[in-house]
Amino acid sequence: MLEEAINNQLKHLRPWLKEKKIEAYRLLDRTDPKYPVTIDVYGDYFHVYVYESKHFSSGELKKETWNALKSIFPKLNSDHLIFKIRKQQKDGSQYEKLQEKKERVIVKEGKSRYLINLTDYLDTGLFLDHRKTREVFSKLVRGSRRVLNLFSYTGAFSITAFYSGVEYTTSVDMSNQYCAWAKDNFDLNNMDPFKHIVIRDNVFFFFENIKSKNWKFDFIVIDPPTVSRSKKMLRKFDIQRDHPLLINSSLDLLNPGGTILFSNNFRKFKLNHQAIASSDIKEITSETIPEDFSDQGIHKVYLIKP
Ligand SMILES: C[S@@+](CC[C@H](N)C(=O)[O-])C[C@H]1O[C@@H](n2cnc3c(N)ncnc32)[C@H](O)[C@@H]1O
Structure with a gap:
């Protein structure tokens, strides 16, 4: 189950996140072929890549990811969950714009602070x-x-x-x-x-x-x-x-x-x-x-x- 995979990873990461005061990290890597999703956390935002696959519809994967995250983080607001469909890239097209909300959040890494844009591009700025x-x-x-x-x-x-x-x-x-x-x-x-x-x-x-x-x-x-x-x-x-x-x-x-x-x-x-x-x-x-x-x-x- 996706929820179980996320919980296992959280158990494994929590001491390290706490010790190093990490605000931005990968919560789920696309390692299980049953769940072709990657979940990254930026502060209290969740940034999810759903990978195109012959075996799953992106709608199903989105629903399943939302349900799993909502059950683990009951206070999760849908505005703080961003889904992006990741397709096979051609010729560096991952740097193209997706939309233009221009909303940015700040995350810290050690002393460094970074502006993160979770919606407008495929990548987030970090x-x-x-x-x-x-x-x-x-x-x-x-x-x-x-x-x-x-x-x-x-x-x-x-x-x-x-x-x-x-x-x-x-x-x-x-x-x-x-x-x-x-x-x-x-x-x-x-x-x-x-x-x-x-x-x-x-x-x-x-x-x-x-x-x-x-x-x-x-x-x-x-x-x-x-x-x-x-x-x-x-x-x-x-x-x-x-x-x-x-x-x-x-x-x-x-x-x-x-x-x-x-x-x-x-x-x-x-x-x-x-x-x-x-x-x-x-x-x-x-x-x-x-x-x-x-x-x-x-x-x-x-x-x-x-
Ligand atoms: C993989 S990202 C670099 C990531 C960056 N080093 C970091 O750690 O945050 C690639 C960058 O290369 C830039 N780029 C691609 N081709 C370039 C070129 N020929 N000359 C200068 N910049 C280029 C893109 O605009 C993009 O910002």
Whole structure:
């Protein structure tokens, strides 16, 4: 029963949630084929992905999820339960808008505060699968002065860097909406906009545009989507094909002793060691899978040094 699965997971997570004061977490992973749903909690909101399946109707799954959650959390208000149908994605379309309510809630993660939009996009503004990556990064980045955050989305890695004492961050994303959202997140965390800048650009054009500027960084985060299209790009970005170019271009921007944290969510991803201009590459994926995710293949994370 779905209710039993959620209760078991709650029993398992409660001590950890309490100890770490976690406000945003995965309550149910889509591990049981009988219930193709994922339930994430953001404060007192429940954000549910119902996966399209030949065997179930999304209506049935929604009803069953509502009944299970209502029985476990009797005070649950239907306004606080958001359902989204997750379809097979084509060409990075998960970043498209679903609606425009513009309502946001704030969740805390350690000292960081994030604006979450539960309705307007398929994703919410904070990737929960990277909670532990942010925690690992927060330790590694201490002592760095300048950090570059590529494919920055709503700026989570830059906020993490800020709370680790990093003086300057540069966040690059090609979406106007996500750049504006990152700036709002920086305001919320009282980050100085002259020290923590957001650049709206395609990462590949950004590499070209800063060539004359001689900018260098102590730490670079590269967390791209699996595929993406841009009107100005002649061909779509493909993580498997294009990651060496991304990593090598970033290696050129590192100060001596600097580090790249490279991550992606492509399940079949294979790092092309031969094409990368570094022999100091370490996979740290196992250190970055959060306690609330049972899926060990959710992402891959590497540390790369020049
Ligand atoms: C997986 S999300 C990044 C998540 C982010 N690192 C985080 O942890 O919150 C991918 C982001 O890449 C951006 N993006 C996709 N293709 C891009 C490109 N060629 N140049 C710049 N940004 C791009 C999208 O707008 C989206 O915000």
